Amino acid sequence: MAVEAIRKRRSVRKYEETPVSDEQLNQVLDAARYAASWANKQGWHILVVKDPGTRAKLSEALEGNPGGKAVGQAPVAIVVCMDPNESGSPNGKQYFMTDAGILMDHIMLEAADLGLGTVFIGFFDEDKVRPVLGVPDEFRIVGITPLGVPAKIPGERPRNELADIVHWEKW
Template sequence: METIEAIRTRRSVRGFTDESISDEIIEQVLDAGRWAPSGLNNQAWRFIVVKDPETKIALSKLTEYGPTIKNAQVLIVVFLDKDHMYNYTKDVQSIGACIQNMLLAIQSLELGAVWLGEILKNKDMVNKVLDAPEPYELMAVVALGHPARKERISDRKALSHLVFREKFGLHW
């Protein structure tokens, strides 16, 4: 799949089949994430891969998106390793790029995923459930699997509403 096509066709998928995902596919997704840019190439992202149903149930109780967490074949829990930070804002931005790389890889592999951020309100409890190291700060959970077949459509604002020339107010 071409990059631009993957960008334009990627959608948040919250419903999954029970078809499993191989460790090789998970590794491809994680590998795409690690190639994101980061300040000083510090790569301060860390991942915990969750497949165990009991762990997914425990995590599902920490978010309004519990059914998505429980039904995903795999969860990639994404953290900032504060012991390897360069600059907090830049590192958080690079983790966003890392997650987007993974989402695009997932799309190109014809799988589905959703970037869950609402669970951040319970980040300390997530760390406890996962026994995450102390310096790991939760950034997101990526739930992925084979999408339940359902057409997903989305639209975007026109560029003329988002882009301005050097002088604010002059539309593109």
């Protein structure tokens, strides 16, 4: 699955109202559980929001974000929250962002494999999102994605050539 899902995943910002089955949702959430994390801390907290009223408020809190409307359209929103203390910060590196990113990628790739769309929404005002979902202050809200049947699958976004990003042996 991995290579095929990696190649076909797109950031989807338009969705059908078609429901996502519990089986599919559980499959996506279960894939998240297998994500790597610093020292296997697994400091993830995943909020699953189906309620249309809550999704509408969440979408409002994301106003201006290109992915914001999709949270109101798709039948499910998944919100990834992290406790920075739980994840740790050795060597002055805050691992919660990395751990959340890997978790989100598992969610996005499993969804793509099932023919479902996602988009990592990372740009928002946490102070606006927090009260909508009742997230306690000690948790950072790192990412949000809608989950649903794509109404429109965008084309492939440009990617750098390997030669532009890979340094062999030395910088």
